[in-house]
Amino acid sequence: MAEKTDYSVWSQAKLIERVTELERELKEKNRSLLLPKKSYKRPHVEKPFDPLKYNTRLIALRLAYLGKNYNGFEHHSGNPTPLPTIEEVLWKALNKVKLIFPDNSHTLPPGEINWEGTEYSKCGRTDKGVNAFGQVIGLRLRSNRPLRKKVDTEEQEINGPPDGEGQIEETFEDGFNTSLRPGEMETSSSLSSQSARPAEGPESDASNLDGPESEAESRFDPIADEIPYATLLNRVLPPDIRILAWCPFPTDNFSARFSCRERRYRYIFTQPAFSPIPHKLEHGADANTTKDGWLDIEAMREAAKMYEGLHDFRNFCKVDGGKQITNYERRIFYSNIEEVDDQSPALKYVSGTDFLPVGSEDQTPKVYTFTLHGSAFLWHQVRHMVAILFLVGQGLEKPSIVTELLDIEKTPRRPGYEMAQDTPLVLWDCIFPHEDDLGRKDVMPWIYAGDGPGNADTKFGAGGLMDSLWSTWRERKIDEMLAGTLLSLVVSQGDKPADFILGEGKARKSQKVFDGGDTPRSQGVYVPVMKKPLLESPDAINEKYAVRKGFESAADMRIQGFRRENKPPRETVFLGK
Known part of the structure; x- marks a missing residue:
């Protein structure tokens, strides 16, 4: 054991020197404790995402949303809105989880979206504040289905089939998108006349594929082995927008707008x-x-x-x-x-x-x-x-x-x-019924959240669909209970309703008109609908708009618009390596 120092015999100068030395040692010790410890873990480096390594497929999504916090469903390019649109939020979520990879998304101005190359379609265009419990969109997304292999025909004749080499590699002229890959087969539907078909394109060559289907492709289950689209998107979407189901096999030539009857x-x-x-x-x-x-x-x-x-x-x-x-x-x-x-x-x-x-x-x-x-x-x-x-x-x-x-x-x-x-x-x-079905029975094979063995937790598990919906409901339920309790409290206080007497000169002066809002509108003396001022006719409105936009007439604007809408789309060019 070290001998105890007797500081009582030290001089004042020596004591001061010792205290100064101890303070310096303490500072150095504290500094060493604050220094970050050396980490032996490898720094996390996010791997670059290569869309060309993934297959794609056309599916439909069924979604619900409470529209109070949104500026309607449809996004209008170049028209900023005070609230986000449902489309804008969906587009960001799809990009975040890399289900789509649209052309030039990194160069788009803030708040803009680009569905090019995704075969996007929507069933309804709800207005600002309007809700939806059964909205449907169609689009092409990244898939787990293995890509087919492309081989060099001359090399195969000499050396035989390659062993796991030669996966398709292409580049897109203007960036990436989710268009059907060249030579790939579209997932077929037993409910439609659509059959498996290869993609068409200037560089597509289905004859160079090693057989009609690889072993990995043949083992792929288009539902059980597929990306859990609904669960994945619900993790990144706000709680008042929920994906309820996805359809793996939309009807033939599916369009969420035109296929809906x-x-x-x-x-x-x-x-x-x-x-x-x-x-x-x-x-x-x-x-x-x-x-x-x-x-x-x-x-x-x-x-x-x-x-x-x-x-x-x-x-x-x-x-x-x-x-x-x-x-x-x-x-x-x-x-x-x-x-x-x-x-x-x-x-x-x-x-x-x-x-x-x-x-x-x-x-x-x-x-x-x-x-x-x-x-x-x-x-x-x-x-x-x-x-x-x-x-x-x-x-x-x-x-x-x-x-x-x-x-x-x-x-x-x-x-x-x-x-x-x-x-x-x-x-x-x-x-979405068959075209010849007068009863209009929906034939889309929807896969709802929780469907299938082992997927129940995505609906009722921790953080599942029901958890998020319950949270949204409870927030509004508490508000409702507070407001309802206050209403009942106020009406029970003071004189009874039968004892109230209206004061002189306080007769009602305005007609209350209910329009679906939380409170009626006061409209003075009500004017019957057929006696209200008439608006311009649709023909007059169309004519004025067309002239204001620089067209000779409404008829000329319709002709020009038809030509623009039917202009052949820009082809997505695939360049083989």
Whole structure:
């Protein structure tokens, strides 16, 4: 053991010298502790991703989204929006997980996207704030299916078949994309007439492949061995956009837009539509007047049925001069007002006698949808149709208003009424039947999240689809419970509704008009639809737009646009090495 130093006999100068020495040693020791330790691990270097080493396939994706935080589904190039679009978010996610590799993506301006080379198609173009539970897109993505081998014919004649060498290597003239590789076979579908076919291209040479199919290809299961597209994308997408399923075998010549034969929408609303007030606070209300807040559901059903069939819906849409549409006829297969199960507890106060319509029996708030099935729809068509139904439901218009607006000879120009709000609208489903199926039964073989042996965790496991949806639901459920509890609390405080008395000179001065929003609009004295100012005719709107854009007329713009749309696309050039 070291002998203990007796500092009591040291001089002051010597003590100071010793303290200074100890401080220096302590600083050096502390400095050594702060220095990073030498790591013997190899530094992580991200390997360059080579798309040419991967096969591709055309699939369809079924997705759902809550549209409140988005500027609609479709992205418009060169048109920045205050909120992102669904397409923009999807494109970023697909790039992040390297399922697509579009041309020149690194040179695109911020916020721009490029679907070139992906055979992208979309079924519906929902507006800002609109939701979808059954949106469908089609596109070509990276696949796990092994690439075929290409061999040198002369070398094979001399040395025999190569052993695992000679995998196809090509380059693209303007970068990478997911176009079908030269000489590769498209994944076939048992549900369509499409058969396995090689890619066509200036450098494609299927005759140089070593046999019709390699051993690895023959063992490949196009579903079980494929990339879990839905799970992979849901990991990088925001929680209010979810991939619900993927279709490995779309129908022959599949296009999400043109192969769809039926689109289904639902517009959700409550009954009552907004908070009613006690009878004593209303002026001029009697048994023949629809009580504020409550809708006449039967009158709405009568009006909704008038939409069914083939009609010209020019008075139920917004005309876009840029589209130069001349045919406004659309076929509606089904149109009705349906009661649905409310997913939340009902607020009880509105079922009290002071808030119910005169002569009405006790009832609780309900939830309804305007359910609509049609072949295709015009811009804002559904929201215009709903707006008219709400006017009928409030007793402001008769059901016959629908017939009047559908009569183009009587009403060639749309009256300037307001369309319904966007948030309650849902693109509910997109149907892809056989062309000759009058019943329009969907034939797409969807693979939903969790389907297949060993995949249940992707739906119900930790971090699975149900976990993320539950989180989204719970956040909104807590908000709903807080707001509902506050409503019930406030209505129970103070005087009872039957004791309220309206003060002199405080009669209602404005008509409340429900448009699907959280609160009704005050519109002064209501002006019937057929007495509102008329908008310009679609022909006049198209003509003005065309002239403003430098064309001689609308007819000239349609001709020029047709030529541009049908211009042969730029070929993707494959250069063999």
